[in-house]
Amino acid sequence: MKSWQRYAGVFLLAVAGLVIQQSVWVLRLLDHGQPGSGFMPFGLGVILAVLAICLIATNLGPEDRQVPFWEPKAWLHPLLAIVITAAYVVVFDDIGAITSVVVLVTGWLLLVEHKGVVVSAATGLATGLVVYLVFDRFLQTPFPRGLLF
Amino acid sequence: MFDVAGLWHGFQIAATPVNLMWGLIGCALGTAVGVLPGLGPAATIALLLPISMKMGSPVTAIILMSGIFYGAMYGGSTTSILLKIPGEAASVVTCIDGYEMAKSGRAGAALGVAAIGSFIAGTIGLIGLTMMAPPLAEAALKFGPSEYFSLTVLGLLLATYLTGESALKGLTMAIVGLILGCMGLDPLSGAVRFDFGVADLQSNLDFVTLAMGLFGVGEILYSLEKSGTASILTTRIENVFPKLADLTRSGWSMVRGSVIGFLVGILPGGGAVLSSLISYAVEKKASKHPEEFGHGAIEGVAGPESANNAAASSSFIPLLTLGIPGNASTAMIFAALLIHGITPGPFLLKEHADVFWGVVASMYIGNVMLLILNLPLIGIWVQLLRVPYSFLAPLIMVLTLVGVYSVNNNVFDIWVMLVMGVFGYVARKLKFDLGPLLLAFVLGPIMERSLRQALLMSNGDGSVFFTRPISGSLMAIAIAFVLYNLWAARKKNRAARAVASSEAAK
Known part of the structure; x- marks a missing residue:
């Protein structure tokens, strides 16, 4: 450390x-x-x-005791989350805000949390719907529409 | 001393159906984030900042946010008692005796005493806030630039020394926060600083973006390292209304905790965590049965839980009267007030009395709401612990991403938030406390403006900070505080070296 x-x-x-x-x-x-x-x-x-x-x-000198910065493979989940989120930001304008939310949540649950395809897709769609209703309809946030939505 | 008319006016504002509803939502959300380990009140308030901007009334927005802040103090005890995992940093010491009580089948009594102690302390803290805030705001009207500069210096020093484990790291984060606060337009000359040719950096860094990155994204990334969910204690939760014997035994602990919490909470950086630690130490010392501490002493739950709630209430005093937030959560509330065009400080009470008294009155109401939420409805919060974090994490991430975009409708803000999130994650791993960074970011512009105005008014004479009575006193306290801490650290190092050398000799 x-x-x-x-x-x-x-x-x-x-x-x-x-x-x-x-x-x-x-x-x-x-x-x-x-x-x-x-x-x-x-x-x-x-x-x-x-x-x-x-x-x-x-902090000069040898390590006091062996405390690794990351436990084995502990960096993998945060790194995957960063990559997926960065991908979300990249495609945000092109495919639209709501679609990118669906893709983000589905991708996250599949790749980071290793959930099943159906559960991931259903959660992604439900989240997209909630974001659409709360932010787009209720709070009137001017989201980019993009190609798909 | 007690502005009854003002408080009555506040109750009229706080008791409107809309404000009652948002107050209840705030208290419920606060309890929920207090219960759920990993997501603190500061992060939750940060997540809700964009939504608060859409609320028409600033009173409603602040009622919601303060509800989250003090609600989290109530909720934090639940996970400490049932899982031995502090739901909130301020409930760390509650784990010790609370969990032992739960193991011996007294989880209900522990939860009940924690809730009742929190209610009593919260109310005592609020009475103190109601009585002390108006005269303090009146006194603060006499403050000039040099006083404000000295006050911010003292506030930041106290915050950095009292919050984290390492003063060096705390101070480093505070300086980073001040530098980030300098980015963008210079408030006095209008010059653009640290934009590096990027047009989006020419305006100042947005507080919401920074806070959501550090506390929202950073927290999620950190939590992702720990896979799996904590298993809940199988003990049945019954008899949450404590017996008379329990209340008699813990009554004085609640009172002592309330007083300690109130006094410590006023200090910048003092806050809920420090007050609960001090309270635990005092209770152990005052107890006739100190040997029971660590094995399920009810005073070890009542005192600290009372202290952290009283501290939450009293931390509003420097925020609302001096415009100096003492911790990350009140810094968020500070930013929310600014977003609504209200500058917290001595003029708040004069110019926005409705906001001041409305928020104070809502806290009295919120305390009653929280007592109901945390005693008869405790079962609901226990169920919440069964929600897997694997689903919560992406949902919180979506809320931060969509929320930060909705502030300025700018994708660049999302990138900044992501970078700040990675910074926050690494800083947490390296045990750097992010609270001082956020506080410094908020206080930086006040500090710089005060410094330059004071020097301008004194023709560049730096002694103005030491020769004016109030400013000089604040500076003297700051210097004495630093010198004392340096001396204490040196003494500790020497003692550690002596132990190490004697062990080596053996």
């Missing part, structure tokens, strides 16, 4: 570097002698850099 904390520290240090760079080169630290738009981000960047270094420093 310590190594992952160090990676997090390095990532935060990179973010801090980017914030400082933008504050100094792109934004103004001072504007007519007064704090400019880069003033506070610069300060925050410096503090974040210090904290990131502290995070790395406090």
Whole structure:
């Protein structure tokens, strides 16, 4: 786990570097002698850099005990969920909001939760219907209609 | 001290059929998310933010959201007692004695005492809120930019130190939250910050998108790692109305828990979790039978459950009077108020008295609703534990995706939410507390505006934060707090090193 904390520290240090760079080169630290738009981000960047270094420093050395970041295959379900959701966003405009909801729920139950085809499809259709009634009809959300709906 | 006319006006608003209905929905939803492990009140309020925007009245929206917040405190005890899994973080200590009581066939008594204690504490907290909020709001009118800056600094420091396990990680998340709050348009100069040439990033990051990503999507992804559902305790739930002997034994615990919860709840970051932990420690110390703690002591349920409810009520004091949310849930309510064009703070009571008193009065009514929902109707919530999470997860995901799109009708927001969700998931795995991030994101613009206005007014003289009496006092408390914590951490490290070296010598 310590190594992952160090990676997090390095990532935060990179973010801090980017914030400082933008504050100094792109934004103004001072504007007519007064704090400019880069003033506070610069300060925050410096503090974040210090904290990131502290995070790395406090996690140096060997692992205390073997605590894996992920249990075996534990990453698979979250990763599948992310991929399915990303696919949903990609097709959202093209196939329409309600259809993409049906596809998302059906795909999720089939691939992530390993449910049967009938159960997955029925749940997907029911969810699509509820979203249509609540958001489209009742709340009048202007959803993209797309090709199928 | 007690504005009877204001409160009466509030009851007239809260008792309209629409507000009563949304209050009941909020309390029921709150109890449900409290019962269901994995989905907290902050995430639920985030999920409902887009729907609240469609509600015409801000009072109704806030009644719904506050119902979810304090309803979750009631519901959290159910899973703690029956499954030894805290449905809500504030109910962690209830697991210890509550589950032991359930194992010995006294689940009903534990659930009953938790509900009654929650009701008493919630009501005591509300009386305190009713009495303290108006004078505090009056005093806060004297606050200038330097006072507000010092207050936000102190609030954030307290929140980061008191909420999570690691102050370093909490502080890091708070700084990340402040940086995210800086993205988009600079409130004073109008300059665009951190847009990296992306047109959609030129406007400020949306709170709903951020909150739903971190708390909604992040929570779902985290929960997906744990497959399978918890099995429910087979003990029958009977006699939820505790016996007189149980009530006599736990009466003072409820009172002590209420007072502790109320005081701790006012502090930013103090909130329900810390108050229940303190209450448990106090009860163990005050008990004539400390050896029973951990083996089913009823005081170990009554005290902490009372404390977390009183804290939920009193956490509305800094939110409604100073405009400073103390935890993630009140930060969501803060955002909901802003969405409806209402700025929480000292002017709320003057300019939107109907919102203030309507919400306060609805909480009195909500407490009674929750008592009914959690005593005679406890069986319904127990049944809820049988709903498999495998079906809940995709449904919650759909709600977040559709909800976040409906805010600005922009697909880019969904991408931002997804990225925030992944960030939230990884942060949770690395044990970074996300509460300070969200609080900082909300407080960031107030902090920056106050800082720059104060420096502008003092011609760039930074000593203004230390020389003005209120600001200086707040800064002194903040510095003393940090120094004390550094000293305590150093002492703890030394002690740990001494133990390690003596063990190595052996």
